[in-house]
Structure formats: structure tokens, C-alpha cells
């Protein structure tokens with residue numbers, strides 16, 4: 001009720017949407033002393049046409065004061081839990097120390113990706129000329145920094161008690177299998193602004209995020225990891241905003257110009273396949289690394305991609321979009337992906353920053369139930385063979401360096417779907433050199449931007465060329481030992497089997513299991 | 523079942539992360555600020571050259587003329603990481619919210635005289651657009667700078683500047699009864715009023731700079747260092763008659779923010795200046811270039827604010843900036 005003000009028009013109540021629009025949308029202006037295409041100089045890089053930035057629908061109408069207030073409330077709660085976790089040695093409540101290896105994968109693979117997302121969204125926050133789009137990206141830029149930091153503070157306690165978490169940033173830059181997520185993010189961040197946002201906001205945050213978050217957060221919940229569960233829950237409302245941004249941006253771009261759809265489809269084909277290849281690491285985490293299992297990779301892919309993704313693309317078909325190329329292949333591979341990935345890490349565990357182990361009888365029964373068409377037929381015999389070798393003291397290691405896919409950087413460890421005895425291997429000539437790929441999808445991506453992908457830093461090649469030597473250190477002459485030191489992986493501490501590791505010895509001691517007869521401790 | 527607690531046997535095997543230990547020492551637990559802020563940006567083995575800057579790496583030291591041996595040296599004296607940042611701003615916004623609510627509930631804007639309303643309309647509200655440019659400039663720094671501490675400070679300033687632009691908008695909505703007319707008028711001034719054009723021209727020039735440290739310098743030191751004392755400060759101290767106190771309440775956030783942000787800005791500049799004579803020469807050259815331009819750009823607004831001692835305020839602000847620069851370790855001139 002406005003009763004006081006007679007000189008000014010009476011103060012009508014504004015809806016949240018109107019208030020947000022008044023406070024925010026008019027802030028930008030068309031520059032005249034400097035040309036607009038110099039102020040926002042990346043918009044012409046990709047051929048995407050935007051006619052009217054004012055048509056952008058703000059996906060979340062959050063003013064800064066409300067943002068500070070909500071986020072501070074979340075931080076108060078989150079840090080109260082983290083404080084309690086530290087004071088009470090919460091790390092002793094997890095199901096088994098093997099579980100921590102999933103955190104090692106997350107912390108060295110995903111947390112640095114969150115950092116890249118922080119910078120990528122800062123770029124978008126500066127590059128998009130409409131305040132609506134720019135502000136949504138700026139808020140995500142600061143959210144992503146939040147995710148980096150809350151993950152660091154959550155893992156801080158684990159790092160004090162377990163190995164393999166101690167040097168996540170250097171490992172992400174150098175360690176061979178981490179070039180898979182690293183190159184994924186660098187591929188995105190080195191692209192033009194529209195590809196950046198389609199890659200991360202849509203393909204990753206909207207289409208595939210459930211396949212990263214659900215496995216790790218549910219895995220944490222099932223395995224007694226209160227710290228990770230809490231930061232997972234706490235970031236959920238951020239993620240909801242980010243997913244909305246992903247959907248809004250794709251609809252906005254598609255509605256702006258009919259010519260945009262073909263470019264967006266190309267981006268979706270590429271980023272679906274890029275993202276799917278990174279998720280190979282998640283598949284083995286779900287099926288092999290969680291002591292208490294949540295669901296199988298195949299189940300997760302079926303629910304979160306085939307069903308949810310399918311209905312999303314139904315929705316988008318009115319813009320002329322179709323399901324991403326090779327999606328059917330990802331479904332066919334779902335019966336094999338985790339088994340082949342875990343096998344590779346079992347083979348190369350000498351050069352990894354986490355521990356591996358062979359599945360127990362109980363684990364194998366679960367795998368057989370979840371993978372009735374493939375596990376007993378192809379993968380159980382191999383695991384039993386490894387077991388036998390281990391019992392004979394002849395634990396198998398692969399002494400070679402694997403050939404890497406030029407695009408996704410996964411080793412060529414996967415088989416043809418119609419013949420599980422044949423390695424899937426594609427080749428392409430470019431400028432007189434032969435390049436190698438894990439799949440048709442990766443070969444196509446390379447063929448689309450060969451000049452980009454020829455510059456990829458392939459760890460196996462770099463090791464063989466003698467480039468993986470710790471700066472300032474004497475080369476030991478043994479490329480394997482030099483590479484480990486370069487990766488900041490401490491031999492005998494971070495790598496190899498869980499059994500016999502310092503992690504295992506510490507765990508048994510802390511839990512008082514070291515005094516028990518071995519059978520009871522297992 | 524009895525539970526045996528054996529605290530002694532669960533001593534940590536290390537105190538902190540390796541990157542934190544390399545920087546701050548391995549023998550003691552690190553603070554949350556230390557673990558969350560330093561050495562996070564990727565350094566090695568970049569896979570691809572960015573399409574938006576094909577001559578350089580994704581993260582590249584060469585995006586500024588300033589040189590540092592250690593780009594993670596930019597420690598924030600406020601020790602903000604995300605949680606401490608939002609907790610601080612949440613406290614500040616709570617106070618601001620009470621102020622706005624108080625003024626609104628009691629219809630106190632009606633007590634302002636015509637001159638005060640005109641000052642708001644002609645001198646304060648167009649600054650929304652300057653704050654938006656400051657937001658974009660700091661966002662640029664966060665995107666393209668080198669090292670995680672600088673990117674962190676800059677993204678907080680980015681969101682701060684949006685917050686300030688929104689508080690200014692709310693002041694406008696209070697005086698125009700939520701019609702938005704005052705904001706439309708302020709935008710027209712920003713775009714066409716001759717007194718605002720030199721500042722808009724300089725602002726647009728800042729938006730096409732590519733050296734991120736120069737942008738930091740121009741925006742966060744020079745422009746802020748002159749504009750706050752010239753255009754914001756008169757409102758902090760309660761201009762004119764009775765109602766002036768309410769304007770001080772409505773701009774309190776901006777005043778407190780400026781003092782807080784200046785700690786970070788000065789720390790960064792001091793560190794860069796202390797690094798090398800080359801940096802000091804570069805910072806001095808930027809001072810010469812940007813300060814003269816900014817004084818010229820602000821002169822018509824100082825005239826416009828003559829009844830608020832505009833010219834004297836600008837002259838004093840210029841002297842204060844020189845003194846501040848001398849303390850930061852490079853030449854004002």
C-alpha cells in the first residue's frame with residue numbers, strides 16, 4: 001500500500017520477473033564510440049547468427065543480493081558438516097578403503113575440470129553481449145569456482161589419510177589417463193563461445209551430468225562418505241540452474257536463425273561422443289570400484305541417456321535436431337565398456353594414481369547378474385585367469401605403452417561390437433601422417449577439425465619422445481620411472497594393487513583389523 | 523559391544539596437498555584459503571590452441587605486458603575464497619536490505635527535495651552502466667588472466683559490480699514508483715547527455731583493451747579511484763537537506779564495498795610493482811595514459827556537480843590517487 005508518495009507515481013508491486021528485468025536487462029547498451037563487433041569480438045567465429053539478444057529468456061532470475069544470501073546459507077550448512085567430518089575422523093566411517101579410489105579418480109579428473117569450467121564461464125560472461133546471457137554465465141563462473149573449492153575442502157581430510165589425492169592439479173596436467181578429461185575440457189575452452197556453451201552447458205550439464213553426478217554422489221551415500229554426499233547435495237541447486245541454462249541456450253540459438261540448427265547438430269554429434277568417451281572412467285567406477293554398488297553402468301546409461309536423452313531429443317526435433325550420431329553404438333557398448341576399461345587399468349596399474357584389485361566372487365556374481373549377455377561369456381574367464389596368475393605370484397602387467405586415440409586419448413582398448421576378439425581401430429591420413437582412433441565417432445571428429453587435433457598432447461607419444469621428465473630433475477634413463485616422477489605419482493605408494501598398499505595397511509590398522517586373522521579382516 | 527577408540531593410531535600421513543605444501547610448507551596444516559586458492563590453473567601440456575587467440579595457449583602469461591616469476595603471488599589480504607566471500611557479502615546485503623526496506627516502508631524518498639532527486643537522476647543512476655562495464659572488465663580479467671588467485675579475486679569483483687548496478691537500479695525504482703522511468707532516463711543520459719559522453723567514450727575504450735592487467739589498472743585503480751570520491755561520495759555523506767541521510771543509507775553498500783575491494787586492488791598492484799623495474803615502468807606509463815584521460819572524461823561531470831563541490835572533489839581525488847600510487851610503489855606521473 002502506498003499512501004505517502006504524492007509527488008511520484010504510486011509504487012506498483014513488481015513481480016519477480018519484472019523486478020529482475022528492471023534491475024538487470026537494461027544495463028547493457030549498443031556501443032557507439034567503439035564498434036560492437038570489437039567490444040564482443042568472438043561472436044563471428046562460428047557462423048552462428050543471433051538477431052536479437054533481448055529474446056534471451058533469463059533461465060533463473062536471481063539478483064546478486066539473493067544469490068549471496070542463498071549461497072551463504074548453503075555454505076554455512078556445508079562447512080558445518082565438513083568441520084564435524086574432520087573433528088570426528090569421518091573418513092573412518094566409509095565402507096572400505098577401496099572406496100577412496102573413486103574419490104581419487106573424481107578429484108584428479110573432475111575437480112580440475114570444474115576449474116576449467118570456472119574460467120570458461122568467465123569467458124562466456126564477457127563474450128555474450130546480452131546481459132541476460134552474460135549474467136547467467138557469470139553466476140555459473142563463480143558457482144564452478146565454488147565446486148572446485150568445496151571439493152578441495154571435502155577431499156582435504158581424505159588427503160591427510162590416503163594416498164593418490166595429494167597432487168591433483170599436476171596429475172591432471174600430466175598423468176596419461178587424465179588427458180582424457182583434460183583434453184575434453186581444453187577442446188571446449190579452446191572453441192568459439194557458442195560451441196563452448198553447447199559443449200558444457202548443454203551436452204555435459206544437461207545431457208550427461210546425471211551420469212557423472214549420480215554415480216559419484218550415490219556411490220558416496222552407499223559407501224558412508226558423508227563429506228562427499230553433503231557437497232553433492234549442496235551443489236545440486238547450482239546444478240539445477242546450470243542445466244536450465246543449458247536448455248535455454250540451445251533453444252535460444254535455434255530460435256534465432258534457421259541456419260543455426262546444422263551447426264548445433266554438428267556440435268551435438270561431436271560433444272556427445274566426446275562426453276561419452278570420458279564417461280568410460282565412470283563406467284568402471286560404478287561396476288568395479290564401489291565396494292557397495294549403486295547400479296550398473298548399463299542401467300545408468302539406459303535411464304539417464306537412452307530414456308531421458310531420448311525424450312529430450314524428441315522435444316528438440318521440432319527445431320530439426322536428431323539424436324547425436326553413433327548413440328546406438330553407445331548402447332551396444334554398454335555391455336562391454338566398464339569391463340574393458342577396468343581391464344586396462346588392471347594392466348597398467350603401475351602407472352596410475354589409484355589402486356586396482358580383482359573383483360571378489362560376490363562382485364562377479366553381481367556383474368554376471370547385471371551383464372547376463374557378456375560377463376560370464378567374455379570377462380569372467382579373464383578375471384579368473386588373472387586370479388590364477390596372481391595366486392602363482394605371476395601378477396600380469398602390460399609392459400608396453402598403449403596406442404592412444406588421437407581424439408579422445410583413450411587407449412585402444414575397446415573391441416568391435418560384432419567381434420569381441422578384435423580391437424576397434426580406425427585410421428586416417430592427414431598431411432602425409434597416419435592418425436589412429438578408437439572409434440568411428442572419434443575419427444569423424446578429427447576429420448571435422450584435423451588441424452586442431454593434430455596438436456593434441458598424447459602422453460604415450462610424449463613418454464616415448466622423452467618429454468616426460470620432471471623439470472629440473474636428472475632423467476633416470478628409465479622412461480617408466482621418469483614418467484611416474486613426472487606424473488607426481490609416488491611409486492609403491494599411489495600406484496599398483498590395493499592389496500599390499502600403504503592405504504590398505506593404514507586402513508586395517510585404524511580399523512583395528514590388522515590384529516585379526518586375515519579371513520575375518522577381509 | 524565395546525568400542526575401543528585409539529586416537530593415537532590415526533595420525534594424518536600428510537598435512538596438506540602437495541601444491542599447498544610447495545608454496546606454504548609441508549609441516550603444518552594449511553588454511554582453507556590456502557588450499558582453495560593457489561596453483562589451481564592448468565599449467566602444462568595444453569592440447570589445442572584457442573580459436574579465439576590462436577597465437578597463444580589457453581592460459582598464457584603473454585596476455586599482459588606485466589611480468590611475474592610467480593603468478594600465484596597475488597594473495598588477497600581479505601583471504602576470500604567462495605565461502606568467506608559469499609558470507610561477507612551476505613552480511614553486507616542483509617544490512618542493505620534493511621536500509622532499503624526502511625526507506626521504502628516509511629516512504630522516505632518522498633522527503634527528498636527536488637534538487638536531491640535531480641542529483642540522483644543526473645549523477646548517480648547513469649553509473650549503473652559504468653558498473654556494468656566494470657562488471658565486464660573484471661569478467662575479462664577472470665577469464666583471460668594468468669593464475670587462480672587473480673581469476674578468483676576478479677570473479678568476485680565481477681559479481682560485486684553487478685550487485686552494485688542492481689542496488690543503483692533499486693534506488694531508481696524507489697524514486698520512480700517502480701515504473702522504471704528513472705532507469706530509462708538514466709540510460710538516455712548515459713547514451714546522449716553531453717556531460718556523460720566523455721566518460722562513456724573512455725568506458726567503451728576500456729572494453730576493447732586486450733591486456734588484462736591494463737584493464738585491471740584502468741578500471742579498478744584509475745576509474746574507481748576517481749569516480750567514487752567524485753560521484754558516489756557526495757551521497758554517502760548525506761547531500762543537501764534532511765533526506766540526505768536516507769541516501770547515505772541506500773549507498774552504504776557501495777561505500778563499504780569500495781573500501782573492501784580497494785584492499786585487494788592495492789595488494790595486487792603493490793605485488794606487481796615490487797616484482798621488477800620493468801613492471802614499475804609499465805604501471806607508471808599506464809598511470810600517465812589513463813589518469814589524464816579519466817580526468818578529462820570526468821571534468822564535465824564535476825562541473826555538473828559543481829553545487830556538490832564537484833571540481834574540488836575531483837582535484838582532491840586526483841591528489842589522493844597520486845598519493846595512493848606512490849604508496850603502491852610506482853610513479854604517479
Ligand SMILES: [Fe+2]
Nearest residue numbers: 114143144147
Ligand atoms: Fe560444477
Ligand SMILES: [Fe+2]
Nearest residue numbers: 405408438442
Ligand atoms: Fe577415441
